[in-house]
Amino acid sequence: xxxxxxxxxxxxxxxxxxxxxxxxYTATGYPSLFWYVQYPGEGLQLLLKATKADDKGSNxxxxxxxxxxxxxxxxxxxxxxxxxxxxxxCALPLNSxxxxxxxxxxxxxxxxx
Amino acid sequence: xxxxxxxxSHSVIEKGQTVTLRCDPISGHDNLYWYxxxxxxxxxxxxxxxxxxxxxxxxxxxNRFLAERTGGTYSTLKVQPAxxxxxxxxxxxxxxxxxxxxxxFFGEGSRLTVL
Numbered sequence: 001x002x003x004x005x006x007x008x009x010x011x012x013x014x015x016x017x018x019x020x021x022x023x024x025y026t027a028t029g030y031p032s033l034f035w036y037v038q039y040p041g042e043g044l045q046l047l048l049k050a051t052k053a054d055d056k057g058s059n060x061x062x063x064x065x066x067x068x069x070x071x072x073x074x075x076x077x078x079x080x081x082x083x084x085x086x087x088x089x090c091a092l093p094l095n096s097x098x099x100x101x102x103x104x105x106x107x108x109x110x111x112x113x
Numbered sequence: 114x115x116x117x118x119x120x121x122s123h124s125v126i127e128k129g130q131t132v133t134l135r136c137d138p139i140s141g142h143d144n145l146y147w148y149x150x151x152x153x154x155x156x157x158x159x160x161x162x163x164x165x166x167x168x169x170x171x172x173x174x175x176n177r178f179l180a181e182r183t184g185g186t187y188s189t190l191k192v193q194p195a196x197x198x199x200x201x202x203x204x205x206x207x208x209x210x211x212x213x214x215x216x217x218f219f220g221e222g223s224r225l226t227v228l
Contacts, residue, residue, distance in 0.1 A: 043117065043206075043219035089156065
């Protein structure tokens with residue numbers, strides 16, 4: 001099945017710093033790619049997605065571009081806030097055409113004032 | 114609209130005991146998934162229900178785990194007997210239709226600690 005690898009955390013940044021969380025994938029075909037976020041005390045929620053190569057997903061100031069050449073889907077934000085502190089998960093379908101997702105290990109982001 | 118709810122939020126049991134976790138999906142969502150995250154590792158898929166039927170249970174670790182979804186509404190995940198390595202956070206998620214958009218709605222998780 002498909003799989004995803006994301007950078008280990010925690011990532012510690014000061015407010016307004018630039019964020020990059022790396023995610024690379026192994027997949028059959030070109031499945032949709034996702035970033036989920038888990039804020040403290042909450043369940044995971046979809047942050048953004050991209051459904052085909054070269055697509056850019058964006059939400060809440062976060063962006064990720066589907067790069068088939070490098071099989072990557074890195075998450076970026078130009079200026080992080082304290083409220084962005086959370087665990088971020090990269091994900092893709094377990095198998096092509098499947099609704100079941102497989103997730104990376106998660107990257108904890110800690111943003112200090 | 115109520116989200117996905119899970120109960121209990123935290124359970125502490127001894128090795129060999131039984132625990133039952135419950136998940137109430139969003140009303141009208143046919144797809145229900147169970148996942149598990151152990152000790153900060155990746156979130157592992159356990160199984161997928163479509164209504165009351167098990168669509169895929171390839172992620173279930175062994176026969177100590179039993180999932181049910183009677184009537185296609187809420188689901189339970191029973192671990193019997195529990196072992197130390199079963200400790201982790203069990204997440205339930207649901208989606209409507211075929212769920213191919215990838216938007217799964219997750220509960221807050223049930224943390225299981227086996228001593």
